[in-house]
Amino acid sequence: MILTVEDFLHIDLPALMAAVLAAVSCGLLGNFLVLRRQALIGDAISHLVLPGIVVGFLIAGEVLTVAMMAGALGAALVGVLLIEAIRRLGGIESGAAMGVVFTVMFAAGVVLLEQTGSAAVHLDVEHALYGALETTLWLTPTGWESLADPAVWATLPREVTTLAAVTAIVVAAIVLFYKELKIVAFDPDLATSLGFSARTVSAGLVVLVAMAAVAAFDAVGSILVIAMFICPASTARMLTDRLSRQLLLSVLAATLAGIGGYVLAAFGPFWFGGENSLNAAGMIAVVAGALQTLAMLLAPRYGVLPRMFRRWRIRATG
Amino acid sequence: MTLAEVFDVLLFRAGFNTAVVLAGAAMLGAGAGLIGVFVLLRRRALVSDAISHATLPGVALGFLAAVGLGLDGRNLPILLVGAASTGILGILAVQWIRDRTRLPEDAAIGTVLSVFFGAGIVLLSHIQTLAVGGQAGLDTFLIGQAAAMSRADALLIGGAAALVVLIALAAFKEFALVCFDPDFAGAGGWRVGRIDLVMLALLLAVVVIGLKTVGLILIIALVIVPPVAARFWTERLNRMALAAALFGAASGYLGAAASALLPRLPAGGVIVLVAGALFVVSLLFAPARGVLAGAVRRLRFRMAIARRQGLLAVAGGEAIADPIARLVLRRNGLIDRQDRPTESGRTAAAAARREQRLWRRYRADYPTDAIADREWSLAPIDAVLPADLVAELERRVAAS
Helix, strand or coil, rough: CCHHHHHHHHHHHHHHHHHHHHHHHHHHHCCCHCCCCCHHHHHHHHHHHHHHHHHHHHHHHHCCHHHHHHHHHHHHHHHHHCCCCCCHCCCCCCHHHHHHHHHHHHHHHHHHHHHCCCHHHHHCCCCCCCCCCHHHCCCCCCHHHHHHHHHHHHCCCCCHHHHHHHHHHHHHHHHHHHHHHHHHHHHHHHHHHCCCCCCHHHHHHHHHHHHHHHHHHHHCCCCHEEEEEEEEHHHHHCCCCHHHHHHHHHHHHHHHHHHHHHHHHHHHHHCCCCCCCCHHHHHHHHHHHHHHHHHHHHHCCHHHHHHHHHHHHHHCCC | CCCHHHHHCCCCCCCHHHHHHHHHHHHHHHHHHHHHHHHHHHHCCCCHHHHHHHHHHHHHHHHHHHEEEEECCCHHHHHHHHHHHHHHHHHHHHHHHHCCCCCCCHHHHHHHHHHHHHHHHHHHHHCCCCCCCCHHHHHHHCCCCCCCCCCCHHHHHCCCCCCHHHHHHHCCHHHHHHHHHHHHHHHHHCCCHHHHHHHHHHHHHHHHHHHHHHHHCCCHHHHHHHHHHHCCCCCCCCHHHHHHHHHHHHHHHHHCCCHHHCCCHHHHHHHHHHHHHHHHHHHHHHCCCHHHHHHHHHHHHHHHHHHHHHHHHHHHCCCCCHHHHHHHHHHCCCCCCCCCCCCCHHHHHHHHHHHHHHHHHHHHHHHHHHCCCCCCCCCCHHHHHHHHHHHHHHHHHHCC
């Protein structure tokens, strides 16, 4: 296969941008979810937004980002409130309460999709799961030099601009509220005694998570959203004890997974004599998992193998 | 669709095939609800999410293996064996991450479900490009499809589900023990690890046999939703298990029937929505822990407090400050329209004052007993404490 510059700019560059932006925005927020043992909130939210997106789509009558985003955020809000209500009223553990809410809401989304025929237009269950990374096209650039032209950048695909905006919001929120997020992640009681509400910070975090999940959901699908909420942050968590370093490492892991996964899926098969590319969202999740596995095995301080080696050496010398 | 058609399907008269599919779905729901009760009580609800997603690469590998052996790629037994193998790998991966690294269980579950599912999607996208038939059938594993099920498949699913129900019933006592007090079970010589393993194996079995009907994304709903709904109805384990199995069976049966009757209704989605509707009804109306029952209980409690405060005020010759107390006393005919106590009101007020004095004495003299007894001070003291103790308290009150 010969890769032309045009093909790369039209097909691969926008997909790469969408993948990396989605990975970075979700990966950054994932740090706080993993530290607070709320990793599965990302899982729940990425499922329960589906009915909201479908309703937004039905009301708008077309694929309109604003309507679908509003529907999704509404659904996320309803879902989180329902989870809390079930947990309190029924004395049910939060995991099970989450399981009830997100599966039933996802089922409602699936039935709505199939019944209304939205499936025929643009939305379908596969799209919701895998996203549409491969169909994110950017047809205006004509060559490398055209990338210097601001007018070309103005025609970026909708998914990429949405993701860029969400990533900017996430980064800004983390920079502005770094101290608050850090204290709430490690010691919510301290936050309360310092005079700011841990609950407000948590609620803000949930809103950010919902926003990032929805923006990424459209481009890369819910499975990759879950992988990105959890894997880069877990990878970074294996490597360091400092939150600032963990955030940077998670961005690095997310970027590596985004680029590596896309390249492997798009070009990998051709290196081995195949003729068709593989699903990029799935491959990115696999690469993120591979990076995390490496970190779990080899991290110098907390990795399984170095710890085994240290124990073995102590026994050998003692 | 006429009403007669609806009844034909619901009463298993719409052909043998539909009947088998419906019975299979109902049996699957019963098995999932039953095993789900123990999974819920053991706080493993979301592990099932990791297991179900982890089956996808196995389904894809099963397809590739079947094609490699020269069989039809949709050969259900081979696909299910593949699904079970990667499902087991998923369980092991969750346990390894949880036990061997510093990452908590929720991160382990999230990692396994997304990475295994991602691998499954990659394999599926590879399968789509192969020059063999039957790939389209694999999509049904995502959100399920009861209508397209063959008789043999439905029999396999229903039979396996019935087996799961039987094993779960046989191991009922052991499961209950491990759920409520694993330490006691261990000290009593039970092998907690082995019992947990059987539980996980049954969970895996339910997930795997549910793939075809409900689909792997929604099968965990059948494991989680009916038990949580059943939890609102009772505090007793055997009743909860029965209710969960019934809710699950009803969901499977009604969902599969709706999907057979109406076009474009995905079975998995409808089954889960039926379960969700049963859950909402339970949440609101269940007598044991439902929202409505709870509100009624709180209201009764509030009125009992108001009545006592009002009577104490009457006994002390004070005005009744609380409007609810005034309302309650008036409705019971204890005070008249000018808030003057009636004959029965005076008797009740004297009784209330006696109660209060006795309870106060009891609380002062036997503080630990008073704290241990949840009913103190609101229930009639003669009904709670033995007569000789009440007489003793009366003497002390009179002496002071």
